[in-house]
Amino acid sequence: MRFSKILVLLMMMAASVATSQEKNITLEEIWSGKFSQQHLQSLQSLNNGVEYVVLNHDPDSGNSSVDVYSYETGEKTRTLVDTKDLKGLKSFQAFSLSQDESKMLLATDPQPIYRRSSKAIFYIFDIKSKKLTKLSDKKVQEPTFSPDNSKLAYVFENNIYVYDVAGHSEKQITKDGKVNSIINGVTDWVYEEELGFVRAFQWNYKGDKIAFLRFDEAKVPEFSMDIFGGGLYPSELVFKYPKAGEANSEVSLHMYDVASEESTEINLGDDKDFYIPRIKWTNKDNVLSVQVLNRHQDQLDLIFVDAEDYTTKVILTEKDEAYVDVTDNLTFLEDNSFIWTSERDGYNHIYLYDENGKLKSQVTTGNWEVTNYYGYDNKSNRLFYQSTENGSVNRDVYSIKTNGKGKKRITEKTGINNADFSADFTYFINAFTSTDTPMQYTLHLAKNGKLVREIKNNEELLEVEKPYHFSPKELSTLVVNGNELNMWTIKPSDFDASKKYPLLMFQYSGPGSQSVSNSYFNTNDYWYQLLADKGYIIACVDGRGTGFKGAEFKKITQNELGKYELEDQIAAAKKLGELDYIDADRIGIWGWSFGGFMASNAILKGNNTFAMAIAVAPVTSWRFYDTIYTERFMTTPQENASGYDENSPINHVDKLKGDFLIVHGSGDDNVHLQNTMRMVEALIQANKQFDWAIYPDKNHGIYGGNTRLHLYTKMTNFIKEHL
Known part of the structure; x- marks a missing residue:
């Protein structure tokens, strides 16, 4: 009898220990920041x-x-x-x-x-x-x-x-600035969002000239949003937003002379419908470089402007059948030769040109991509860059001479390496991560990559995670539509290949993006661990149109945004559904922004494959989105009406068969609530049942206070109920 009591007690203790060691993650823990990495x-x-x-x-x-x-x-x-x-x-x-x-x-x-x-x-x-x-x-x-x-x-x-x-005195050098009309020295909404810069003026090296951009927004249509706030009446935000095919700001380049206090407009050609995505002074006295991009964004001219007589000269022209990417990589050397990056040979690489635009050397070459250009060290005559030479899901850091010789890999670990160099390229801080390693920061010598010291790691996070027995993020590839696509998978920790599991697919799929990489868990990955605990398999596949596998793979989607990306998600879902442990009748998909656009299309055009979809902040018609982004990949609606309409989910609501949740923030100045409201009306008129949620005054990120916790609780409940 005594032995039996001891045995029962030991069994209870063992069960208690097992329970304490095998914790299930909660949404409250995720959104409290418990699993945040230190950066x-x-x-x-x-x-x-x-x-x-x-x-x-x-x-x-x-x-x-x-x-x-x-x-x-x-x-x-x-x-x-x-x-x-x-x-x-x-x-x-x-x-x-x-x-x-x-x-x-x-x-x-x-x-x-x-x-x-x-x-x-x-x-x-x-x-x-x-x-x-x-x-x-x-x-x-x-x-x-x-x-x-x-x-x-x-x-x-x-x-x-x-x-x-x-x-302690100020002088106003432009006088015509007016809200929603004329902007001097800073960019308009669409430049800021899609070309990634705000300050649109530059001092020259002598400090006697200021080059600046002027935006005339007079012809740009206005967009308005109600801001509900907490008062009795809502306020209204009105701003200029050029939707695809509509008028852009008329942008012009000007030069202000400090001594004479006069400004001169620089003539950049007869075409007035163009973009000026970058201005930068060269290393030659009073010579300004200007990048001019046509509206189709398939031709970019690098122009030099003489700030003394205001004459211009086209130094280099970059053309592409699809589009030319704008970067901040242009670097002028002491003799005014310059570094330039281009996809002209099918992959993004580094080139060196003389001051007249004549090619001196292609610095990097190969069937891989330069993913980051860090800069040039004139003492060693070496360039520093990041690339996919070790596979498209990985990143390594290299140095190389301007003639393309003497290449050195200066990072060692396989995963994602990101470098931050000191001003004179003596040191670099390396941020490293992989699927099993949270972010680590180390200091290295730039000349050879030698480790100087460890700075910070996230070993404490690994200790916090231990009781949860999280499943690994498994990297693999999947052959779909003749292409080998990168994929990650998260399975339940007690995965049993003899059982059948529902599958939830996540994707973003936007042009040049990457969702599958050799990197540690992000916040959403912890949510996927929660879903895995509940018996779901989660997978992500980067299909055609995503980045870092060459220009052809990325730009195949030109003029048909959403077509090939969707074909790959449907084909991937079908292929995964053939696995013995996947229930092909219980496959769902979700995404945010471009991913919401894709998830919406998937539940409609892929209605025989996907049983459920969640679309957060989706574009539902490319006619509703801005000029620079949309026309880069689609030209204008006037030129490509079928490309816009055939691939926009709002035109396929009659195909809805599965369970669909659509979510939006009412204060989204990027992907406007208009997208969801028009989609909702179309679904209603098609007599289709669906679920939807609007988060008042929340922008494209839908966050603040308990907002994210509420949103992910809603999505979790929707998945549990419908998948």
């Missing part, structure tokens, strides 16, 4: 190349400081500014150094405008004298020192101003 704060290298600066905040005092650290040791060496030593400024949220690092701009009370743009109150801090000067009582945009620090240029209410630092 290295964004560093800014000093000119000396051996030190970097970091913005620190003291949570107890509320003070802010910019501190200097040694790359080699990681120890703090000194402090450039600390608000505890300043009168009239308690804290600041951002900073920037002047070119010679003698002065600093401190930003306070920032106010976001769109995705990248904001305005703030700025202070000028002189590092040597410790003097603090308020730039203006107004919230301004993009203040930038002249090269000699004697002046600042900034934008206020769509006009450019020049501020004299010594005299």
